[in-house]
Amino acid sequence: MRLFSLLAAILLALLLLAPDTVAEEPARPRxxxxxxxxxxxxxxxxxxxxxxxxxxxxxxxxxxxxxxxxxxxxxxxxxxxxxxxxxxxxxxxxxxxxxxxxxxxxxxxxxxxxxxxxxxxxxxxxxxxxxxxxxxxxxxxxxxxxxxxxxxxxxxxxxxxxxxxxxxxxxxxxxxxxxxxxxxxxxxxxxxxxxxxxxxxxxxxxxxxxxxxxxxxxxxxxxxxxxxxxxxxxxxxxxxxxxxxxxxxxxxxxxxxxxxxxxxxxxxxxxxxxxxxxxxxxxxxxxxxxxxxxxxxxxxxxxxxxxxxxxxxxxxxxxxxxxxxxxxxxxxxxxxxxxxxxxxxxxxxxxxxxxxxxxxxxxxxxxxxxPLPEVSRKQGKDAARVQPALAAKVEAFLVEKYGKGAAKWVEAASGPWLYLNAKAVKAAGVKQADVEEELARWLVKRDGVEAAYTRTSLVAGAGPVDATGQMVARSFRAERSGDVYVLLKPYHLPTAVLDTGTTHGSPWxxxxxxxxxxxxxxxxxxxxxxxxxxxxxxxxxxxxxGVKPPTGATAPVPTGLFTPVRK
Missing domain, CATH: 3.40.720.10 (Alkaline Phosphatase, subunit A)
Incomplete structure (x- = not known):
């Protein structure tokens, strides 16, 4: 009986000396x-x-x-x-x-x-x-x-x-x-x-x-x-x-x-x-x-x-x-x-x-x-202010390639996207994917253009095989995006009219x-x-x-960001 009491006392002492249990959640802020x-x-x-x-x-x-x-x-x-x-x-x-x-x-x-x-x-x-x-x-x-x-x-x-x-x-x-x-x-x-x-x-x-x-x-x-x-x-x-x-x-x-x-x-x-x-x-x-x-x-x-x-x-x-x-x-x-x-x-x-x-x-x-292209050029970088994807230039190329129809080939241009006119494509009797590809090949030959990505390749997942293409795919929403994404080279700005200042919008x-x-x-x-x-x-x-992340959130909390709470 005395031995049992001694063991119980030792066990109690060890429990009292043991570290607090650690919870997974961080301290809760107000x-x-x-x-x-x-x-x-x-x-x-x-x-x-x-x-x-x-x-x-x-x-x-x-x-x-x-x-x-x-x-x-x-x-x-x-x-x-x-x-x-x-x-x-x-x-x-x-x-x-x-x-x-x-x-x-x-x-x-x-x-x-x-x-x-x-x-x-x-x-x-x-x-x-x-x-x-x-x-x-x-x-x-x-x-x-x-x-x-x-x-x-x-x-x-x-x-x-x-x-x-x-x-x-x-x-x-x-x-x-x-x-x-x-x-x-x-x-x-x-x-x-x-x-x-x-x-x-x-x-x-x-x-x-x-x-x-x-x-x-x-x-x-x-x-x-x-x-x-x-x-x-x-x-x-x-x-x-x-x-x-x-x-x-x-x-x-x-x-x-x-x-x-x-x-x-x-x-x-x-x-x-x-x-x-x-x-x-x-x-x-x-x-x-x-x-x-x-x-x-x-x-x-x-x-x-x-x-x-x-x-x-x-x-x-x-x-x-x-x-x-x-x-x-x-x-x-x-x-x-x-x-x-x-x-x-x-x-x-x-x-x-x-x-x-x-x-x-x-x-x-x-x-x-x-950076301002003028500053980048002084540092020895290839930099310029360009506008290779003006709707008028693109329209002229497509007319030369496929002919002039009842509707314009370019329905709209917004940001890096060119939106083709489905009516013009249908009237010309050509495939949408072929027009996109021809336009993309023409665009990459323009000054300051790094690459061009087509809707067809982005939807199929076949085009964006490199890291930059994957970034373009993450910016693509089928019902809102255009048909060809024009990517400029690093340190190139998409402007010819605005000859001063700078902007953003690239994957660089x-x-x-x-x-x-x-x-x-x-x-x-x-x-x-x-x-x-x-x-x-x-x-x-x-x-x-202390709430669940919004549905759709994909990026996790970086490992070890929060210090566990001791209870």
Missing amino acids: LVVLVYFDQFRGDYLERWKDEFGEGGFDRITGDGAWFLNCHYPYAYTVTAAGHASVATGCAPAVHGVIGNDWYERSVGKSVNCVGSDRHEQVPVRTLEGADNDEKKGAKGGVSPDRMLKPTIADAIKLGTDGKGKVVALSLKNRGAALPGGRAPDACYWMDGGTGLFVTSTYYREVLHPWVAEFNKTKPAERWRGKTWDRFRTDLDYAKLSGPDDIAGESKGAAGQGRVFPHPFEPKDPKTKPAYLSAVYTSPFGNELLLDLAEKAIAAEGLGTDDAPDLLSLSFSSNDAVGHAWGPDSQEVLDVTLRSDRIMKRLLDVLDAKVGRGKYVLAMTADHGIC EYDTHVPLVVYGAGVTPGMRKERVTPLAMAAILSTAA
């Missing part, structure tokens, strides 16, 4: 925050790491998981495709948002990714000063209906029985509507004609009181009469980026000019949209969005109860600045330095309102950016490489070099929130 910096290329965090201040990018990369080798797996890298792919966890071929807009054969016209004729802007839209994407749809209605798969936001709504709140904000309508999913509690973007934040009747009939109060202060007006100059007078901007005046740079918006300082006031002071365009094409558009985000966090009580909430923020001004001056400009350096301070301010607000250690924040971008590394940083509750910190995709974000944030 709030998950998805941050996009539009057109923030993947090398910026490393390139200017030593110039960032304390508490911003250095905090999330030092105390969080920083994935240095993160790339989009598809070819047509544009804003809408990036936002939708991150939010859904799948490629455009699956979620259907193949571009910012595309040609819809069923209606015979181009459609915007979030444009909706069935809804109206709230309050009534102002077309003056709006960009081309915003002008799609006369009433400015917006909805996520063209996105075919659910998002992180939808997964949180489903996984919490609707208790988890979702707030999605951006300067761009697509930057808010796509991550916001089907039923966000708040979804807002900026009206380019007024500088006020608006929504759509898809979401609600009147503005939230906190948005209406914010708009009453006319927040976008505070930079009138001021200029945008360098943020850090102690830094050698030319050494860290490049000369202030670079061949190929544009003059920005509303007469901002190619060199610092950049004015906000247009030549005609009565032209409000020109002033607003200048604010948008500067770091201060990001400040405007963060001001609204602070209001949202407080007014909606994000992260203040047990049901996890989602805040999606898409900072758009980096994109406008990068398009105008290019990634090697002093302007992009400056907006990046100021983005670091945006991140610090956001983290400080989250610490104060939600509590340090009680949220998870993940940062990425929707795409990268091509400068466009696919973006940051992926995950910081906060339960995250195992460290710098990681394995190749990952930003599509993993859907699984990452869903797992952090």
